[in-house]
Amino acid sequence: MNIILLSGGSGKRLWPLSNDVRSKQxxxxxxxNDEYESMVQRVYRQVTTVDADAKITIATSKSQASAIKNQLGEKASICVEPCRRDTFPAIALAAAYLHDELSVAENEAVVVCPVDPYVDNTYYE
Incomplete structure (x- = not known):
């Protein structure tokens, strides 16, 4: 299954913890267990716990791409938006990225999910 995780927001609702430099996710x-994890790490872990073969692409802004790489390494592909244009354009760009860059067929299922839900694993099941 192909999953697009949306991670483009600035997360200013958690100010002063989050801001343009350090987003909430x-x-x-x-x-x-004994370690703390971020929203993006938690959602990635939950998805891959339910489906170890899930193909995850994270749609994000240029300013967040390095933070995603720092927290997830090379585990997920990253689709970088040239500029913020809200949710629908991010989804459309990520879908085009899946098709054009990752050769995902047009008839394959794609699930879109934000990186900031707080749900248990049954949600992803």
Whole structure:
């Protein structure tokens, strides 16, 4: 399954913890066993726990691409938006990226999900 995770927001609702430099999805707030993880790490872990073969692409802005690489390494592909244009353009760009760059067929299922939901694994099942 192909999954697009949306991670483009600035997360200013958690100010002063989050801001334009450090968005909320990268702050390690959630305890997993003995370590803390960020929203993006948690969602990635939850998805891959349910489906280890899930193909995950993260749609994000230029300013967040390095934070995603720092937290996930090369585990997920990253589709970088040239500028912020809200949700629908991010989804459209990521879908074109899947088709054009990753050779995902037009008839393959694609799931779109934000990186900031706080849900248990049954949501992804």
């Amino acid at each position: 990268f702050i390690k707030l959630f305890k997993n």
